[in-house]
Amino acid sequence: MTVTLYGIKNCDTMKKARAWLDDHGVAYRFHDYRVDGVPAEALGQWVARLGWETVLNRAGTTFRKLPEADRTDIDAGRALALMQAQPAMIKRPILTKADGVPVPGFSPERYAALFG
Secondary structure (H helix, E strand, C coil): CCCEEEECCCCHHHHHHHHHHHHCCCCCEEEEHHHHCCCHHHHHHHHHHHCHHHHECCCCHHHHCCCHHHHCCCCHHHHHHHHHHCHHHECCCEEECCCCCEEECCCHHHHHHHHC
């Protein structure tokens, strides 16, 4: 099974997700947004599947530091542009399996359900 975990190396939630996968013997490839960027096609698929409201991390420092004008009246196109320009604004982690279906966020229960 091909599993890819997308996120940022130093994020606490990412550390929890990586530890869970390691502890449960799940092989995965880690894709760091800051180092590797984010594939525009993948980001577009996540937004199409999950909605930009789920994929955009409004709680993060990067988003909160934006000028007020950039944080208001966001639509899918603006959200995509913001996330592409500053990948730290993408929800972390996003996990994909071989079927390509994105799974946003981390919880031990959700991962246990995904990997049995």
